[in-house]
Amino acid sequence: MKQTNQSTYQLLGFDQNWICVLHDLIHFNGDHDFNLDVFLNMEMQANASTPTQEVKFDIREIEKIKTDVSIYFGVASPKNKYPIYRDFLHFVKQEDYNNLIADSSILSYSSILEQAVLIDHQCVISAQTSIGFGVSIKRGAKIGHHNKIGAFSDINPGVITSGNVQIGNACEIGSGAIFKNNVIVGDNTFVGMGSVVTKDIPPNSIAFGNPCKVIRKNDIWNIQID
Structure with a gap:
């Protein structure tokens, strides 16, 4: 045989x-x-x-x-x-580590991906965007131009970010959250599903709502990346 x-x-x-x-x-x-x-x-x-x-x-x-x-x-x-x-x-x-990227997703020519990145079905990564080590971007997320997503972060299904958005290390962004231009999200932050983020969110926060507001300190995890 x-x-x-x-x-x-x-x-x-x-x-x-x-x-x-x-x-x-x-x-x-x-x-x-x-x-x-x-x-x-x-x-x-x-x-x-x-x-x-x-x-x-x-x-x-x-x-x-x-x-x-x-x-x-x-x-x-x-x-x-x-x-x-x-x-x-x-x-x-x-x-x-290796990257796992769905063939149905679109990555801009000028985007940069580090290792251990997973990009699920029908995602879009726009121009001049950098994706850090260990990031997961789940189905249908749309990442805008000149974004920066820090190491180990999770971008859940249906998230939309505008231009020049920065998401720190070890963040989790809930399904369907929307980000205005130029917003900065600090490390170790959780943004709830469906939130509309119009202002910066400080590190180590749990935030949600429309408009998105800090509700309390994130005491679930505090990851210090070398």
Whole structure:
């Protein structure tokens, strides 16, 4: 029987929903015969949420990570991605991570992406925009020109940013939030879904509303990136 050479994708950490998103994104991009290897950084039950179709994966020992094989975060949200990054740092450096970008998304020629970036379906990244390490941009988000998105941040579905918007490190932007031109969002900030951000938001904040206002300090995570 003739053997085929299957591609292998390595996921650091595990989320039962996110692994399904990653699986389908890899499949949509044209690789229909591949292995998913999951590397856990803690004791946990690794069961994918698969009500419609099974997602197959194998749990591997951390020592078996291969830096010459595709490596992605197996989780979303800065509060999950950054601890995993730190836990695996002995085995995987920033330059070892890969980007996963849906073929249905549009990236400007002058945009710059660091490593470990995920861009889901039907997103737009406009001119002169830079996307930091470990950023996740989820389905249908529209990122304006001359934006800067800091490391480990999550941009959730349907977010729209205008020009010259800056979003700091380790921020989470809720679904459908809209950002006015020239707004700056500080590090470690959570912006609630559907918010309309017309003014700067200071670091370490939880903010939401129309117009978006700081509600309280973010005591859920405080990530200090070197």
